[in-house]
Amino acid sequence: MKSLFAALAAATALMGTQALAQEDPVKIALLHGLSGSPLEAYSKQTHAGFQLGLEYATEGTLEVKGRKIELIIKDTQFKPDVARALLAEAYGDDDALIAVGDTSSGVAMALLPVAEEYEKILLVEPAVADSLTGPDSNRFVFKTSRNSSMDMQAQALALQPNEKLYVATLAQDYAFGRDGIAAFKSALDGTGANVVAEEYVPQQTTDFTATIERLFNALRDKDGRKVIFMNVAGIDAMTPLAAADPGRYGIELSSGGNILPALVAYKQVPGMEGAMYYYYEAPKNPVNDWLVEHHKERYGTPPDFFTAGGMASAMAIVTALEKAETWDTETLIATMEGMTFDTPKGPMTFRPEDHQALQSMYHFKIKVEDGVDWAVPEFVREIKADEMNIPLGRNNQQ
Template sequence: MKSLFRAIGTAAVGLALATTAMAEDPIKIALVHGMSGSSFEVFSKQTHTGFEMGLEYATGGTMEIKGRKIEIIKKDTQFKPDVARAVLAEAYGDDEVLIAVGGTSSGVTKGMLPIAEEYERILLVEPAVADSLTGPDANRYIFKTSRNSSMDMQAQALALQPDENLHVATLAEDYAFGRDGIEAFKSALDGSGATIVTEEYVPQGTTDFTAAAERMFNALKDKEGRKVILIYVAGGGDAPGKIQAMDPSRYDIEISMGGHILPVLPTYKRFPGMEGAVYYYYEAYDNEINNWLVEEHMKRFETPPDFFTAGGMASALAIAKALETAETIDTEGLIAAMEGMTWDTPKGPMTFRPEDHQALQSMLHFKIRVDEGVDWAIPEKVRIIEADEMDIPLGRMN
């Protein structure tokens, strides 16, 4: 009998030790972004900086949640869909990460969606934008903290104050980001009386916009009322500058576009007074989280945080809150915690819509101000466009 009690006691101690060891295992999170092979690398680097600062803020510098260390594993997609799928599978399988965050390009990220479903692990999309990432091809393991094309374009439409006197020609790149964006813009104009007169799509990497610009000029020049070329191009090539150099003003045509990262904003000095919408600008939001981010980023990097930095922080804060509030730290526990969850970010509260897991959030209506003492054009706040002002279409129905 004593030997039986001893055996039971030994087993209980072993179970307790195993349980303690499991509790002390790190929570592994993979950052799956393109770190080589594209000019968009800067987006990934900003996202990583913001993510790490977000976890630091959320944990008070301990990098621990519920007594467990957070371990970050970085994977390079090289901006290639096949590589992205492989490294995400590696993260879920070999590295045993609980959550992955990625990716940078919408087209590449779309190819990652089925991998999350195959491994039954969460993929938190940041900073890729396309609406389709929470659309019919998504699945219950996909959550998205980044804004989507509908938010970009509904906010852009609100900034243009559309009515029956507005005539617009659009220019976008011919892939998921560009086409989703223009579809969202057209939807945002429905019922306003404004007219889309033509749509131009160019390959990624285009540097000569002459032909597209001439077609847009011809479609707009004889219209009565306000005439605008909307540019929705994420890559290089300087489409706004090259089209501006063709003097659209001779036809009373103006250029409109969303905001951009700080390294690109010096080029906006050519467009004083232009109004548009953007995800974030560091001076536009006054709250505890943003104030900390701006102050710490200035201390560490001698430059203010950019909008992908803010996005990376928002994704980290979402994960931190989910881990803190989930009844169980596993995929099902996190999904239950995240559906409908509201959390604070540098740009105010965000909420994961339960139906499709898109984070609903505010946008910034800006007007470009040029200050010779500032290296870049300043997207000065006109107002914050709140989430409930935008009618964001549902993607995947849960």
């Protein structure tokens, strides 16, 4: 009888411990560079969007299955070694269930092996490089941010390439820039278009004089449509290029979308066409309507480029936690592979093979509106995921 009572007591104690565990908060770590780079504005938008996404997805409770969501904020300072240490701390000491990061593709690459070592999920947002879901990635990594191939295939579609198109490219010399141009060239394969020059500049460059001269020389004598395509982040290449008057050689400028402060420089190029990830007036759906309304109420401005991505990542996490029967890593991975979830851009789906979220992009044309501080990327059309042949990254058996 004593042994029975002892067993019952042990079972009761275990149930009590499990009940307490269920009441513990679910911890999510946000690891982004919040200091040390012009890209910190992207991180802050991501965090604002993540908070709004949690509110929307949980109907204001900030709870999933009765457990409060606790955010752990860490500043990677845009340094790979700092980021690795902080992710290990988040998974180990802080017991974070899921981590989200980073802003820089180079820093995010440094996080991939840490997620594998701790066997916990890393959700990449907003870093873009294709390599983040490529051969060097692993099965613990998911990605809500678009990738360079999406940017570039949409960009190629917006340029309507043929054998009369001659393009020179300008990008920064790091993972985002080089992956982007490689993806752009791949997107142009088979169209007849000609890439006649590639220029890579330091990540924080301010002097474009020699670079612009080389770009102009590569294009000026070509017989056809001539375009300089810029793939940069955190620097203004538009102003020096526009000031150099490429039109005197019949050269057009083109670039992807950007955050609202950066779009001020786009006022110099009305009529410019390109492809973008997000502008608050482009998507037409209830989630985006809610985001625009509540962001304006809270911050006095419309949501920006990376705000939408932050919201998407939060909605993906809440959807996974709601759907998963248990929250161990293997069950979460099985739940998230092939999972479709709502976002301000409409539904996204994690591709099972490499965990990249497939999503729409938007063709735009720049116009200048009175009373608007930035150039408006006017919506031309939605470029849906199935229009883009996004290369497969790693195999999901890795």
